[in-house]
Amino acid sequence: MTYRDALLAHYTRWLGRLEGVVRPEGERFKDMRPEFGVAVGREKRFPHRYFHLTCCMSKEDDAKKVEMFVVSAKREGRLAQILGDLVDYHRERVSQGQVGLGLGHTINMGIPWLPGSRCTCGYLSHVYFDYGGDLEKCDTEYGVTRILWLLPITPEERKLALDQGYQALEALFEKGPFDYTNPLRDSLV
Numbered sequence: 240m241t242y243r244d245a246l247l248a249h250y251t252r253w254l255g256r257l258e259g260v261v262r263p264e265g266e267r268f269k270d271m272r273p274e275f276g277v278a279v280g281r282e283k284r285f286p287h288r289y290f291h292l293t294c295c296m297s298k299e300d301d302a303k304k305v306e307m308f309v310v311s312a313k314r315e316g317r318l319a320q321i322l323g324d325l326v327d328y329h330r331e332r333v334s335q336g337q338v339g340l341g342l343g344h345t346i347n348m349g350i351p352w353l354p355g356s357r358c359t360c361g362y363l364s365h366v367y368f369d370y371g372g373d374l375e376k377c378d379t380e381y382g383v384t385r386i387l388w389l390l391p392i393t394p395e396e397r398k399l400a401l402d403q404g405y406q407a408l409e410a411l412f413e414k415g416p417f418d419y420t421n422p423l424r425d426s427l428v
Contacts, residue, residue, distance in 0.1 A: 242299035243274045245379035246306065249386075250292050253374045254280040260294060261316070263323030272298075275326060277319040288420060291318040296326045297384060301333065304384035305341055306377070307363060309391070312420045317353060324348070325361070325389070342387060343405040345397045356422035358391035362400060362408060390419055395428035 240248070251257055260276040262268065278292045289311050297304035307325070309318050325346060333339040340346070346361045366375040366388050377384040392400075392408070400408040411417075411427050418424050 240380070241274070242297075242379070242381050243276075243295050245381060246294050246377060246384065247278060249377040249379070249384075250278050250280065250290075250294075253282065254290060255283040256280060258314075261319050263320045264316075265320070267327070268323050271323065271327065275323075277322050279314055279319075288312065289314045291315070291322060292386070293322050293326055296329060299381045303339070303341070304382060305329075305339065305387060306384055307340070307387045307389045308374075309389045310420055311353075311422070315353065321348060321350075321352065321361075322389070340387075342385070343400075345392070345400050345405070347394070347397065352391045352422040356391070357393045357426060358422045358424070360392045360394055360397040362390045362392045362397070362405070363387045364390055364405075364409070367409075391422045393426035393428070395426045399428050 257278050257280040260278045262276050272295060274295045276294045278294050280290055281288060282290060290308055292308040293306045296306045309322065311318060325340065329339040340363060342363055344363045348359050348361060350359060352358045364387060375386050377386055396408055417427060
């Protein structure tokens with residue numbers, strides 16, 4: 240079983256089934272490793288939420304393996320593009336011997352998650368709320384891969400995390416109301 244097959248099996252066990260695996264479109268993604276893709280599916284307990292999960296963001300021989308996912312109210316091709324950009328950024332950092340993306344990192348995308356959204360940034364979180372930790376840890380013959388939740392956040396929320404630590408951002412989310420599936424939401428800051 241390949242690393243990609245192991246990830247897809249983990250996602251399928253958790254979701255129940257996948258609706259497919261897509262690749263980001265565009266010239267800049269042509270040179271990405273052929274095994275990279277974004278798995279898309281809906282979890283049986285949450286049929287109104289689509290999960291877009293990276294597949295092979297990490298390589299099977301990476302010492303620290305990480306993948307990420309985003310949740311949305313509908314299937315969105317744009318999210319595959321955004322995840323592809325983040326994978327490209329992560330792989331570039333790792334190839335240069337720098338630390339790749341991981342828990343608590345915030346990312347300035349510079350573009351809205353969806354048209355009209357104030358969420359132009361992302362935050363890599365534990366798998367909290369409704370979903371539980373079963374998804375977060377993928378233990379295979381290739382070692383443990385951590386699956387992190389990429390939450391859409393506003394620039395103000397990102398600034399809070401950078402200034403006061405990601406725990407302050409998470410405390411703000413817990414106070415709510417925080418609809419993580421709505422990229423058109425207002426900032427909590």
